[in-house]
Amino acid sequence: MRLKIMTLKFTTPNSLLLALILFCIQTIVLGQEVVVVDSTGVVKENTMITEVSAAVKGNDTTLPFKRYKAEGVSAVIGEYVILDSDIDKSYVELQSTGVSIEDITRCELMGKLMEDKLYLHQAKQDSIMISDAEVNPQVDQLIQYMVSEIGSEDKVVKYYRKETMAELRKDLFQAKKDIELANRMQAKVVENVEVTPEEVRTFFYSIPEDERPFFSAEVEVAQIVIEPSITEEAKENVIERLNQMREDVLENGSSFATKAVLYSKDPGSASRGGLYPGIKRNGPMAKEFKDQAFSLLEGEISEPFETDFGFHILTVDKIRGQEVDVRHVLLFPEVSQDVIDKAAAKMDSIKGLITSGELTFAEAARRFSDEKETRNNGGQLINPTTFDTRFDLTKMDPTLSAQVYNLKEGEVSKVYTDRDRTGRSKFKILTITKRDEEHPADYVKDYEKIQELALKQKKIKAIETWQKEKIDETYVNVNEDYQSCEFIGNWLKK
Structure with a gap:
């Protein structure tokens, strides 16, 4: 499969963000060698880049490229240099990120890197600015994630072969800023591109009938959720357990971190002794959690408190300016089997009211559902990717897809048992409020989707035109090793 050199992605999925940024850092471990680039962008003398098979393919040495000298300059785009090592990275x-590299050539990667550098070069020419205040919070969030994954700032610095966290932060900052500048430049190129209804019609009917796209089956889904209630007695019991732990630490000198390892129900921090480093006031943690974190002195332990995640006690390990390192223990109230059975019986009763016709599904959701996010909308689910109510059956969450795949429109599912983030059982029923089966593109029925395709094609053409113009205007020098490549753009200026 050929790598698409031309892209129209203005935002990067969170799952890929870490990989995209970390590989932009100019010091990277490849195999057993380290490639070091100095401040001028030139690799230091005698540095060789090894084949990356040891890093990415175990013992398999069959890679679609050979060994190259790291100091080799592949191309210069304006003021930006592309090294052979950049292609290996x-x-x-x-x-x-899970992409197969077997059929991806160095020429294709070179074209993509030159495209990226052209965006950066032109962003400077057009005085596109990104303030430090826009980038710093994203860098902070990335570092916090890295620390949570690896264990401590010192370990992160050591892992990425840096001398200090400040040095690593500087590289991350520049990498992230370059990504944002390139995205913003690309967005500017197409910001005024629009399609008229006539252009949409022309686009659709220019596609031969036997080549028109098929659109996957789509559904709109509603659900009703019943959660077993937590009794006051269960809440009091868990608070008492947390108070006992707090007392044992304060009066008997027990280790808070050990308590977290042994008893905390937070899978993200229990193995690290409950540690969450670098908490910020404007960070993503629950408000109640941050209120406690910033109200304590170092070494103090909070009283038990509640968040949407459960009940906690928290201690402050270290205060560092506007950030604090904290540890916590998280516990959940226990729910008795009797309470669970009552919730299940309630769900059976609700389903009976719907199937008998006494209530519509939407009416039952508004009256009985415990899911606040969907209750007032008759239980209707929102697609987290598109933010509308339609779900492509081929792209749905596999669990949800399995539960609705064979439902007919208006049919009510069986009662399913799910578990929330605390591990507590909850019961739900689902229905399909609208279903469109897989079908070849229809101009009237699928106008919005066809419009999106027409707009995307027009944007691609706008970018192609822009690139041709800017390549002609920009200093471009491509190493002779790549003169035989067939690039999409006229990078060789032939």
């Missing part, structure tokens, strides 16, 4: 980056 791109292979590692792609495979780290």
Whole structure:
């Protein structure tokens, strides 16, 4: 499969963000060698880049590229230099995100890197600015994620072969800023591109009938959720357990971190002794959690408090300016089997009211559902990717897809048992409020989707025109090793 050199992605999925940024850092471990680039963008003398098979393919040495000298300059685009090592890094980056690299050539990666550098070069020419205040919070969030994954700031610094966290932060900052600048430049190129109804019609009917796209089956889904109630006695019991732990630490000198390892129900921090480093006031943690974190002195332990996640006690390990390192223990109230059975019986009763016709599904959701996010909308689910009510059956969450795949429109599912983030059982029923089966593109029925395709094609053409113009205006020098490549753009200026 050929790598698409031309892209129209203005935002990067969170799942790929870490890989994209870390491989932009100018010091990277490849195999057993380290490639070091100095402040001028030139690799230091005698540095060789190894084949990356040891890093990404175990013992398999069959890679679609050979060994190259790291100091080799592949191309210069304006003021930006592309090194042979940058192409090797791109292979590692792609495979780290699950992309097969078997059919991707160095020429294709070179074209993509030159495109990226052209965006950066032109962003400077057009005085596109990104303030430090826009980038710093994203860098902070990335570092916090890295620390949570690896264990501590010192370990992160050591892992990425840096001398200090400040040095690593500087590289991350520049990498992230370059990504944002390139995205913003690309967005500017197409910001005024629009399609008229006539252009949409022309686009659709220019496609031969036997080549028109098929659109996957789509559904709109509603659900009703019943959660077993937590009794006051269960809440009091869990608060008492947390108070006992707090007392044991304060009065007997027990280790808070050990308590977290042994008893905390937070899978994200229990193995680290409950540690969450670098908490910020404007960070993503629950408000109640941050209120406690910033109200305590170092070494103090909070009283038990509640968030949507459960009940906690929290201690402050270290205060560092506007950030604090904290540890916590998280516990959930226990729910008795009798309470669970009552919730299940309630759900059976609700389903009976719907199937008998006494209530519509939407009416039952508004009256009985415990899911606040969907209750007032008759239980209607919102697609988290598109933010509308339609779900492509081929792209749905596999669990949800399995539960609704064979439902007819208006049919009510069986009662399913799910578990929430605390591990507590909850019961739900689902229905399909609208279903469109897989079908060839229809101009009237699928106008909005066809319009999106027409707009995307027009944007691609706008970018092609822009690139041709800017390549002609920009200093471009491509190493002779790549003169035989067939690039999409006229990078060789033939």
